[in-house]
Amino acid sequence: MASIPAFGDTHFVSSFHTAVKPSKTPPNPLNPTILFPFPSATSAGKSTRTLCQASPSESPPKPPPNLAEQLQPLYQRLLSQSNTANSSPAQPLRKPKSTWVNPSRPRHSVLTLQRHKRLSHAWNPHLKELKVFVKKLNDCDLSQASLETSLAELEQPPSKEDALLILNSLRPWQKAHLFFNWLQTHHAEFASETVFYNVVMKSLRYGKQWEIVEGLAREMIQKGIAFDNVTYSTIITCAKKCRLFEKAIEWFDRMYHTGCMPDEVTYSAILDVYAKLGRVEDVLTLYERGRADGWQPDVVAFSVLGKMFGETGDYDGIRYVLEEMKSIGVRPNVIVYNTFLEALGKAGKPGLARSLFEEMTSAGLTPDAITLTALVKIYGKARWGRDALQLWQQMKLNKWPMDFILYNTLLSMCADLGLEDEAEKLFEDMRQSINCKPDSFSYTALLNIYASGGEVEKAQKLFEEMLESENKLNVMSSTCLIQCFGRARRIDDVARVFDVAVDRGIVPDDRMCGSLLSVASFCENDEVDKVLACLARVNPRLVRFVEMISNPGIDFEMVKEEFRAVLNEASVEVRRPFCNCLIDICRKRNLASRAHELLYLGVVFGLYSGLHTKSNSEWSLNLRNLSVGAAYTALEDWVRALSKAVQRDEALPESFAIHTGVGAHKFSKGLSSIFDSHLKKMASPFNLNDQRPGWFIASQDEVVSWVQNGDLSTLAAT
Structure with missing residues (x-):
């Protein structure tokens, strides 16, 4: 968690390279010149009327930055987000371009179009006995002594084919590694061949044992054992699986330097590595070179591209990948559709996601629970409640697979949209289900709906049912009920719920503290x-x-x-x-x-960044993330600052706006209704705007007249 270091009272100047010196006297928080300096920066791209006198030939001076912009370097240092420390900046999309190739000097190929064949075993007359022996080895202890004791029971030393079959069948990776070491000691004449290293590396890859895999690769180099495509592919995919992406790139580069050409599997794997590193340009360059060599990407490669663009919410990139698939004639499977749906969700394109889902079902593919969960999340985020409920009816009609995650995602969406009746039907379906009985998350989602709607009795009954069930009480369910009882002024019940939660072993977190506060x-x-x-x-x-x-x-x-x-x-x-x-x-x-x-x-401290926004055409106050009391306080400071600006005869915008939001939740009324009466009580000129829901607008003339003729001396007491 980022800490907030101590600092003195600050006076912000134009350059942040100058050390900030503490003031001898504390700042007056009611001073509008400190909290809301005027004028503000001009928004680019908007033509506005100049309200101050100036020569037509002179360009207007650049106004000083507003307080949020001045404070940004400070509060980013004080309240830096830990979860963004490792995020890579989104890179601009560059689609592959057609490249002219000199016929006399053609470009070198970057991959072989012949996929490396899987290891095949010749017919073995001892196959049945070997399977029994492999099972015995898999059942023995994970020790060299135990393995050697079991190997001593072999009537004759294993042949090369027998040893390879045994090595390929041993699980877990520790057994395969022990047997490989035994072969190196007793049968070095064939155990040092490339194929044996490939097989044991594959087993180690499943166990994510990168250090051992890289050690074996170095050993092969020292012994002069040749690498083939499978060797490099196994090393690269192991590094990718262990999230050692730079190592994967290092071995991929070595692969080219040694003259070994990757096949389609290896090429798709390295595309995924670059994509996970956020190196969009490198991914597209590799894709372009491969396509120029005649490569026909499969669904795996396109899934990598779709996921890469989805991570950054790049809608144009996602659309490009879909067009590429259609042009090549690659039909996506369910996994690829799931990848694209998740990507479109991050890109904020619910309409395209719905069209893609319809295309998927029209192609005869049956969506799985992951598909449906992704689509429900997209609809919930876009607040498309009707579409989500239609999807639920479609699920029941077609008997599509439902799991805990999908049920709880639907319940969570109902909680976000305040769909109480639909949530109760979903919850009852879970009760009747054999495999998807309500869990603690299901109870919490329904409790949240009841608490938001003020259904105190229903919430209390459901909470008691949860206590009697096998589901464990969690922090969120207790927090929801505390908030519900608090709004109903049932303070004794608030204390009782808190005591029950603590007695049940719940460790109250900051969210519960916030609810109590x-x-x-x-x-x-x-x-x-x-x-x-x-x-x-x-x-x-x-x-x-x-x-x-x-x-x-x-x-x-x-x-x-x-x-x-x-x-x-x-x-x-x-x-x-x-x-x-x-x-x-x-x-x-x-x-x-x-x-x-x-x-x-x-x-x-940066808790209210974006509180006020200013341009030549409009100054606005954003109150959407404030409580009622905090919003009143911010409004008072803002109006006082406006009054000071009018008194100083500063250049003012054409209009002023207060953004309260409209309350997207069904049970949420937002600040609009409360502020409407409050602004009327202040005899202010701000009125709700029909074209901009949740916005109170007033013109420059109206505001100037109000602050000049109105009584603003009682603002602090309103």
Whole structure:
């Protein structure tokens, strides 16, 4: 988890190469010149009307960056995401280009079109006896002594063919390696041939034993044993399986240097290696060279290309691969369709995914559970509830395979979309199922739906059923019920659920802490102590911080340092919700000044990046990720900043906008309805826009008139 180092109060200048020096006096969080500097950067590509006087021949000066842009280098260092540290930057798509080849100097081939044949065994009169003997070897202990004891029972030394058959049949890899070493000692006359190394390397590849495989390869080089295509292919695929991609490329390069040409299998494997490294240009170059040599890619190669483009959400690349398959006449199988569906999901193309699925079923292929799960996830992410439910009916009609993952994915989608009736039918289907009884994830998904819809009695009944079943209680189910009881103001039940969860061995995480903190933010004084008592058993530091911000005598510097420590101990995904709840608590206790301080610190720590966006045509305030109290606080700061800008006679945009969102969840009303009445109470000119749902818009003239003639002195108390 990234930590937030201590730092002094900062004054942001144009260059971040200059050291930031601490100020002697703490910043005033209510000062709009600190929180919302004006004017902002101009958005490129938009023609706007210039509202300040300037000579037509002079280009307008570049406005200073807004606070989010100024803070970006700072909070990226303070709150860096660990899960993005190893991500490779997406590379631009370059489709293979036609290349002119000089007839007098043709390009060298990059692969052989003759696939290496599998190892075939001649008829062996002792095959039945050898199978019995191999079973005996597989059943013996994993020790050299035990293996030699079993080998001593052979009536005569194994021939080359017998030894090869035994080596190819031994499992696990330890047995094959021990037998190979025994052959090297007792039958070196034929055990040093390339084919024996190939077979034992194949067994070691299954066990992901890269060090041993590479050691055997080095041994072959020292002994002068020739490598063939199978040798290199086994080494490369073993490195790929062990995710040692650079090693795979190293041996692939050596393969060319020694004059050995890869076959189609090896070529597809190295394409996958480059794809996993995110080296799109190299993949396409190899693909182009192979096609120029007459290579006809199979479904495996196209699956590699589709997955590569899907990882970066490159829709054009996915479409190109589909067109290539059609032009060559390669018919994808179910596995390839699954790969493309997952890729289209990452690319955010639900319509194309639906068309591809229809093409798959029209071709006579039966989708498996992986196919259906991928499609349900795509529909859920796109909020295509109707299509997802039609797919479910199609599954039942065609009796397509259903598994736990698919059922739970459907339930999760219903939870996201608030489809209570459909979720109950799905859950009942699972109850009637023989192989897919509801598990803890199934109960949690339905609990989430009941909790979101305020169905307290249904949620409580389902929770008790879960406790009586064989399914283990998990953190999310307890968290959902805590939130449900909290919204219903049943604080005693909140404490009871918390006690049951702890008694059942649940270790409360940051999400449960956030849920308790959220409940505390709307509790009355006589109830909040019960919630904080539960929270103190999990996160005493957070409770101490709640007490600290409730004390007006604590200065800003102490609040800042303790807040930084609280965030350092919290996971990245709950930091902003924590800040939202703490601001709500301050407003609940009429501590408006403290709420503004916390919002300021949240901006400094990068919790509210993208809060405000400015261009020459529009300045907007984005409140979608804020709680009601935090949104009110941000609005007050923003309006104060607008008032300062008007007083200074700064250049203003043509319109101003507040984005609250519309609440995509069925049970979610979003901030729109709450803010509509709040803005009317402020006598503001902002009104909901029909063309932009979830946006409140006001013109420049309306805003200027409002801030000049309106009474904004009571903003902090609203």
